[in-house]
Amino acid sequence: MPKWFEDGLNFTCTRCSNCCRHESGYVFLSKRDIERLADAFRLEAGEFIERYCKRVDLGITTRTSLREQENFDCVFFRDGRCSVYPVRPLQCRSYPFWPAVLENADNWSKEARHCPGINVGARHSGQTVLEWLDARANEQPATYELE
Numbered sequence: 001m002p003k004w005f006e007d008g009l010n011f012t013c014t015r016c017s018n019c020c021r022h023e024s025g026y027v028f029l030s031k032r033d034i035e036r037l038a039d040a041f042r043l044e045a046g047e048f049i050e051r052y053c054k055r056v057d058l059g060i061t062t063r064t065s066l067r068e069q070e071n072f073d074c075v076f077f078r079d080g081r082c083s084v085y086p087v088r089p090l091q092c093r094s095y096p097f098w099p100a101v102l103e104n105a106d107n108w109s110k111e112a113r114h115c116p117g118i119n120v121g122a123r124h125s126g127q128t129v130l131e132w133l134d135a136r137a138n139e140q141p142a143t144y145e146l147e
């Protein structure tokens with residue numbers, strides 16, 4: 001385990017919604033994310049993708065991401081909150097314990113400038129942080145063509 005977070009990290013989401021709106025970005029989906037979201041909407045996976053997703057060409061592969069609204073809010077950001085919170089994608093659930101953010105303490109501190117929940121609130125053990133990294137590493141990405 002990297003030394004810098006072996007004693008754990010503090011994070012509690014303040015629900016400020018900074019990471020769900022205003023800026024264009026990608027919420028990449030795993031196959032399991034699509035299954036859970038499609039079930040919640042009682043849609044077939046293909047129908048769900050057609051309504052709520054976009055194709056992102058990454059050169060060597062294509063990934064499936066959630067669409068954005070015209071103002072760049074996530075397609076599921078409604079009435080000031082995430083409208084799919086219980087079944088939100090792993091990318092959202094695992095934030096801020098993402099590989100790039102956890103690469104070193106400096107990256108973690110820089111990320112805290114954008115997220116008021118970082119370095120406050122609940123302590124997450126180093127083991128828990130590693131489990132989030134594993135969950136992301138083991139997710140099966142949803143490539144657009146396969147759905």
Ligand code: SF4
Binds near residue numbers: 015017019115116117
């Ligand atoms: S920016 Fe941080 S505190 Fe705000 S909603 Fe996102 S995770 Fe929560």
Ligand code: SF4
Binds near residue numbers: 066074082083084085
């Ligand atoms: S799915 Fe929910 S938590 Fe994830 S970016 Fe969209 S609104 Fe935010």
